[in-house]
Amino acid sequence: MATRENNEKRLLSRVATSVPDAQSAIDRSLPEFPAATPIDEDSYFRLHKPPAYLSQISTGVASFINENHGRRRKIVLVTSGGTTVPLENNTVRFIDNFSAGTRGATSAEYFLEQGYSVIFLHREFSLLPYSRHFSHTTNCLLDHLQFSQDGERVEVDGVLQKDLLSVLAQYQKVKANNMLLLVPFTTVHQYLFTLKLIAQELSVIGSDALFYLAAAVSDFFLPTSRIPEHKIQSQEHGGKLVVDLEPVPKFLRRLVDSWAPIAMIVSFKLETDNTILIKKARTALERYNHQLVIGNLLQTRKYEVVFVTPDNEHWIRLSKDAAEHKVEIESLIIPRIVAMHKTWIESRETM
Numbered sequence: 001m002a003t004r005e006n007n008e009k010r011l012l013s014r015v016a017t018s019v020p021d022a023q024s025a026i027d028r029s030l031p032e033f034p035a036a037t038p039i040d041e042d043s044y045f046r047l048h049k050p051p052a053y054l055s056q057i058s059t060g061v062a063s064f065i066n067e068n069h070g071r072r073r074k075i076v077l078v079t080s081g082g083t084t085v086p087l088e089n090n091t092v093r094f095i096d097n098f099s100a101g102t103r104g105a106t107s108a109e110y111f112l113e114q115g116y117s118v119i120f121l122h123r124e125f126s127l128l129p130y131s132r133h134f135s136h137t138t139n140c141l142l143d144h145l146q147f148s149q150d151g152e153r154v155e156v157d158g159v160l161q162k163d164l165l166s167v168l169a170q171y172q173k174v175k176a177n178n179m180l181l182l183v184p185f186t187t188v189h190q191y192l193f194t195l196k197l198i199a200q201e202l203s204v205i206g207s208d209a210l211f212y213l214a215a216a217v218s219d220f221f222l223p224t225s226r227i228p229e230h231k232i233q234s235q236e237h238g239g240k241l242v243v244d245l246e247p248v249p250k251f252l253r254r255l256v257d258s259w260a261p262i263a264m265i266v267s268f269k270l271e272t273d274n275t276i277l278i279k280k281a282r283t284a285l286e287r288y289n290h291q292l293v294i295g296n297l298l299q300t301r302k303y304e305v306v307f308v309t310p311d312n313e314h315w316i317r318l319s320k321d322a323a324e325h326k327v328e329i330e331s332l333i334i335p336r337i338v339a340m341h342k343t344w345i346e347s348r349e350t351m
C-alpha cells in the first residue's frame, strides 16, 4: 500500500501546472472561434489540446480510486481555489480571482473526518487541508518555534502546541490510510480537462462518488487560437490592451448528463448582490438538474450559506457566539451533505 501511495505521489509531484506549456504556443491550425456564439462543451474539448501531464494524473487518480473504493470508502472530489485565464502563452499576465481556497481546504478536512476519501483538485499554491492552519498569514509556524535548551532541537511554543498536536494527529491518520490525493491546476483550461478526467474515472464507483465544486471558476476565457506566444508589448494596439474573452462552456451540464450521471453533485453559486443570490442559485439548479446548489455572498461567505434544492431553500448560519469561538461554517455544511449523500445512495439502490 505504501508503495502505491508513493507511486501516486511521485506521479503527481512531477506535475507543475503554474509552468506555462511553451510547446503549445499559438496553434493557427485551430479554427477561430465565432465571437458571438457560445462555445459548447463538446467543441471546447475537441478544439483544445489537453494538458501534456494529464496521463500522469489519470494513473494516480485511478490507483487512488481503486484502493479507496476497495476499502469501501466513499470518495468526494473537492474543487478549490481560483482558476486563471492566461493572456499570453509564455504567461506574464493572467486574469485571476480572489479565492484562496479556504472553503475547499476546510471542507476537505470535514469530509475526511466523516470517513470520506478526498480527491482535492486545487489551484496550485492555494490553501491545503491541514497545512492551512499554519500558513504564512494564519499562525506563521516560524513565529511559534523555539530552540530547545541544549540548542540541538526545535520545539513548538505553548500557543501552538495544542492546535498542532490535534492537526498533526488528523493529518498523519489521513496520510497513513492514503485518503487524500492532491491534484493541482492553475488555468481554467487545466481545470476543465482535469475535472472531466477525474469525473470519468470516478464514474466506476457510481453513486458512492460525490462532487463538491467549491473552486471559483472563471466565467470567461481566451481560446488557444487567440493567445499570443510572447508577452504583449505595451506599444501594440495604440498602447491599449483590449481583451476579448469568450464565455467558458457550461461544463456542469456535461458533468451531470454524461461524465458522472449517477454521482451526487453539489455546486456553489457566488454572488455579491444579496437580492439575486437565491434566484441565481435556483436557475443553476434547474438548468443543470443536479442535487444541490449552495449559494453564498462574497461578503458573508464565512458566516452564512443557503442550501437550494428542488423543493427547498434553507439558510445555514453561524451564531455570533459560534463565530467568536472560531467555529467554521463548513463544520455545519459537511454533515448535512453527508446525510443527503446517504439518502441519494439509498434512492439509487432502490431504482
Ligand code: 9Z3
Pocket: 081, 098, 099, 100, 101, 102, 103, 104, 213, 214, 215, 216, 217, 218, 267, 268, 269, 270, 271, 296, 298, 301
Ligand atoms: C464558491 O462560491 C466558494 O464558496 C468561494 C470560497 C469561492 C466563495 P474562499 O476560497 O471562497 O473560501 O475564499 N465557489 C464557487 C464559485 C463559482 O465559480 N461558482 C460558479 C458560479 O457562481 C458555478 S461553478 O457561477
